[in-house]
Amino acid sequence: MTEAFAPIERRKVYELVSDRLGAQIRDTLQPGDALASERELAERYRVGRSSVREALRMLESRGLIESRGSGAFVVAPWRNPFQEPLSLVVAGEDVDRTQLFEVRRMLESEAAALAAARRSLGDLELMHEATDEMEAALGSPDEYVTADIRYHLVIAEATGNRLLLHLMQAIRERLTEMFGTVYRFPGGPERSIAQHRLITQAIAAEAPERARQLMSEHILRVEQELAQLDH
Numbered sequence: 001m002t003e004a005f006a007p008i009e010r011r012k013v014y015e016l017v018s019d020r021l022g023a024q025i026r027d028t029l030q031p032g033d034a035l036a037s038e039r040e041l042a043e044r045y046r047v048g049r050s051s052v053r054e055a056l057r058m059l060e061s062r063g064l065i066e067s068r069g070s071g072a073f074v075v076a077p078w079r080n081p082f083q084e085p086l087s088l089v090v091a092g093e094d095v096d097r098t099q100l101f102e103v104r105r106m107l108e109s110e111a112a113a114l115a116a117a118r119r120s121l122g123d124l125e126l127m128h129e130a131t132d133e134m135e136a137a138l139g140s141p142d143e144y145v146t147a148d149i150r151y152h153l154v155i156a157e158a159t160g161n162r163l164l165l166h167l168m169q170a171i172r173e174r175l176t177e178m179f180g181t182v183y184r185f186p187g188g189p190e191r192s193i194a195q196h197r198l199i200t201q202a203i204a205a206e207a208p209e210r211a212r213q214l215m216s217e218h219i220l221r222v223e224q225e226l227a228q229l230d231h
Helices: 013-027 038-045 049-061 083-091 097-118 121-136 141-158 162-170 172-182 188-204 208-229
Strands: 065-069 072-075
Touching: 013 038, 013 049, 038 049, 049 065, 049 072, 049 141, 049 162, 097 141, 097 162, 097 172, 097 188, 097 208, 121 141, 121 188, 141 162, 141 172, 141 188, 162 172, 172 208, 188 208
Parallel strands: none
Antiparallel strands: 065 072
16 A cells, blocks of 8 residues: 555544653653643643643653652653553453453452542542543543543552553553444443442442442443444
């Protein structure tokens, strides 16, 4: 296929923002330098703050920036040596959907339980915000999936376990692909929204066992719906 007729690549807004910030980090910033605030970056690139937030999480997962709390980030002094190889392993053909969902149940069910014990009010606000964005984007698959992924990453972040967050970031691309497919299952998006609200309620109530159970049921349901789409 000639370049003239090659498919045009569709890039999400947060990926484009991540590319721009990555270039700035590489070309003009030094380790320890502070990044502009989320609001300033949104104004600079004329994008929504949710897109900036996703871009910052991508860069953090790659080890390029570090959080200083309250939404502040600085250029990291080192690059996470595990992120790229792990992402490549997850993206490989040897990792099938069953394996990925098994890992999801192990990681995310426990993440929900930990979040129930450690979450802050700010974490809960972000969970509600992500779920509200899913509901508002029911007619837009890309925006819905972006908000869906954000919800699960917020829970990982609420655990306070940075390694867990990095592991979730490593599988996010595969999750994005799968969520985009299962979005087409009749009633599936609405069921996910309802389940997210129940999970958030359990986390808010500091009920680890309930949060763990609800997250496990949610992931299993998504896996089963995805399997039905194959038939």
